[in-house]
Each structure stands twice: as C-alpha cells, then as structure tokens.
Amino acid sequence: MCAMVSSWVLAVIHLLGVGLAFAAIYSRARFLGKPVKQLDLPEAFLADSLWGISALVLVLTGLTRAFGGFEKGTLYYGHQPFFHIKMACLVLIFLLEIFPMITLLRWRIGRAKGDVTLNLAVAAKLSQISYVQLFLLVPMVLCAAAMARGIMI
Template identity: 50%
Template sequence: MLIRWLLAAIHLLAYGFALVSILRRSVALRHCSTSAGLPAVFHADNGWAVSAVVLIVTGAMRAFGGYEKGADYYLHEPLFHLKMGALVLILLLEIAPMIGLIRWRIALKKGVEPDLGRARRYAGIGVVQLVLLVLMVFAATGMARGIGLPDNAV
C-alpha cells in the first residue's frame, strides 16, 4: 500500500515538474536570440528530461508492475488510450527540439555560435506539448474516477 501511494505521489509531482519545465523552456526559447540565453533553455530542458523519465518509469510501474489495478484494467480503459496517445504525441513532438538542443550544446562546446533560427518553432512545439500534458492529467483523473467505463466496471 505504501509503495502504491509513493508511486502515485511521485507520478503526480512529475506532471507538475514537467509542466513547469516545458513552460520555462518555451519562454526561454521565445526570448533566446543569442547564445547568452541558452543556459536558461538548457536548464529547463534538463528538468523536462528528468520529469519525463520519472513520468514514464512511475507510470509503467503503476500500470504494468502490479502496483495498481493491473495491465488488463488499463488496456481496456479508453482514457488510458487517450493518455498514452497524448504521451506518444508529446514524445514525437520532442524529437525536433531534442535534436536541435543537442546540436546547440555541441556547437557551444566547440566554441561555435549555434544557429538559433528554430528557437521560436521549438517554443511553439512546447506550447502544444503543454496542452497535451494537461490532456493527460484530465485523462488520468478521469480514469481514477471511473469516467468512460460502463457502470458495472467501476
């Protein structure tokens, strides 16, 4: 029981950290016109990466590790599919910013000024990711309350 509670708490906290990190990265990217603004972008990006890993690990443990209702429940829950669809979209959207920010980090290590021409595009991607993350929270809270299931399945 204690591990279930701790996993749920850590999972929920990771949503908050992810939301703040994506928002901070998007704001920093929107204002980033020179490499002087990149430390704030990288700091927020690191927070987003850590929170994403925590979300995925704790979520997988809760859904498939035998700590919660079990895989059969989640795999037959429509809101779980919505939540996982949103997660997949977030991760797919993350590919371009992730590659771009890796390139910027490499350029800085080589002493080269990175091309920040895509910074605003990456900020826009972050806004879409924020909306999807909020959708995930709504799906999760709906699942916790049996929304979307037949009355006899709760």
C-alpha cells in the first residue's frame, strides 16, 4: 500500500511539474517576445525561475519514477520506443535551453550590478526558442500517455 501511495504522489508531482513547465515556458516566451522598450525583465526572470524549478521537479521525479522501482522498471523503459522519443525531446529542450539560460543569467547579474546597457536585442530570439521548447513538450506528454497505457510501437 505504501509503495502504491508513493508512486501516486510521485506521479501527481510529476504531472504538476508538467503543468508548471507549460505555464512558465509560455510566460517566458510571451514576456520576452515584447518589443525591447516594453520588456518587463522581472516578469521574464520570474517565469524563467519557475521554468527552472519545474525542470528540476520533472527530472527528479521522472528519474525516480523510471529507475527508482516505483513504476514499470528500467527494463520496460529501456525497451520502450516512446521513452526514447520522450528522452530525445528532453535532450533537445535542454540543449535549446543553454543560450537562454546563459543570457538570462547574464541579464540578472547585470541588473544586480546596476548595468543599464544589457543587450536586450536577443530577447525575441529567446522567445522563439521558448516556443520551440513548448512545442517539444507536446510529444513528451503524448509519449508519456502512451507508455502509461502500455502502448508499444
């Protein structure tokens, strides 16, 4: 019974992480997609922080669920094509995140130091990257739903 409840709690936290990720990535994309003069960096920073928190929650709960003995097990996931597709999307999302993460970190540091000459011209590019990441979350959810139902391809 305890293992069942633990598995359920992990699944709930994981699903809530997905919802937070969607909201945070969309918000970051929207805030950074505004014209440079209208950029509200504190809102973009908040959305970016929430995206970082959701990514951490998703990775930790996902690894625990997949390899911690709470779900179908390593053997199942290792041979499940939907799992490989899901992980490929995750890797792409994280690779795409490198540029926004570094840029927003520099902006945060610059703002903290009082630098008013931040290069905000790349904000639109960061917004586009965020929308691509948001798009990549969709096949991840589709793959997760397929795996939960035992669908094999």
